[in-house]
Ligand SMILES: Nc1ncnc2c1ncn2[C@@H]1O[C@H](COP(=O)(O)OP(=O)(O)OP(=O)(O)O)[C@@H](O)[C@H]1O
């Protein structure tokens with residue numbers, strides 16, 4: 001079933017007041033959203049369902065059967081929702097960054113590759129890493145690179161989703177995640193780390209938020225040396241200094257310079273067999289890319305590549321295919337316009 005089919009069924013059973021079928025479809029939609037990686041949506045929907053049953057049982061309006069959907073929601077379900085466990089085959093070769101960033105990443109990885117040596121000399125191991133900088137500049141990618149280089153599983157935690165779905169359970173869930181990850185020797189990747197600051201804006205319960213921050217501080221302080229926590233944010237300023245102080249290493253990602261743009265283009269086209277129709281023009285477009293993120297540049301390049309491919313008749317598609325530099329130029333211009341990026345001088 002597609003998302004639209006679920007919506008049709010929800011409308012039908014909702015209007016027919018068929019509570020049982022409605023709940024069953026909503027349940028299926030939660031599962032479907034989890035599978036299609038719409039984790040935030042799945043969490044929000046599940047939270048709405050839970051809240052509704054809470055109210056219903058409080059009002060004693062509906063009897064919930066023993067096999068009902070709601071009785072099947074337990075901590076395990078919530079954990080499944082908030083955690084995504086992945087293995088990564090990314091390596092340092094898959095990321096472009098300034099030397100300082102690359103060196104910091106390499107040093108962090110080395111500490112864990114050679115952890116026994118450090119421990120033999122009783123030296124502390126850096127295991128709490130904060131990645132910050134603008135969107136689309138490689139923070140999430142860097143966490144995959146670290147997991148890939150160290151050949152460790154990574155547990156991805158979307159803090160924004162946990163915090164907004166059930167503030168009251170955040171501390172409990174976080175403790176569980178940390179425990180599980182350290183037992184299973186996984187890296188914990190906490191995305192949207194700034195939600196810890198942001199949540200103050202819409203939560204009435206400041207006390208609860210303080211508890212969440214304190215839980216994180218404690219979990220960080222008692223983190224076993226071999227465990228790794230990586231947090232990412234594009235709003236470092238939103239974070240409490242008590243939190244930022246806990247990190248052993250803080251890496252700032254920036255928009256690419258012209259030389260990094262060239263490397264990104266090379267990396268993206270590497271192995272694809274594609275070359276530019278007009279190298280001079282392509283070089284000019286790379287200059288025009290300054291101000292855009294790695295993500296935007298890669299996106300426009302891949303779109304240009306596909307459109308160029310479609311422009312050629314099937315008979316003409318050879319092993320080496322040309323990217324129409326002009327198409328790329330126009331895509332870059334419209335990307336900058338839509339993101340309101342002004343050209344540097
Ligand atoms: N430094 C980089 N080197 C190579 N590719 C990059 C780099 N940064 C981004 N990309 C490309 O853009 C994609 C998105 O980047 P990523 O998810 O790492 O951004 P982010 O910094 O986590 O952004 P956000 O703050 O929005 O989460 C990557 O999967 C990769 O294809």
Ligand SMILES: [Mg+2]
Nearest residue numbers: 139140191232
């Ligand atoms: Mg990211």
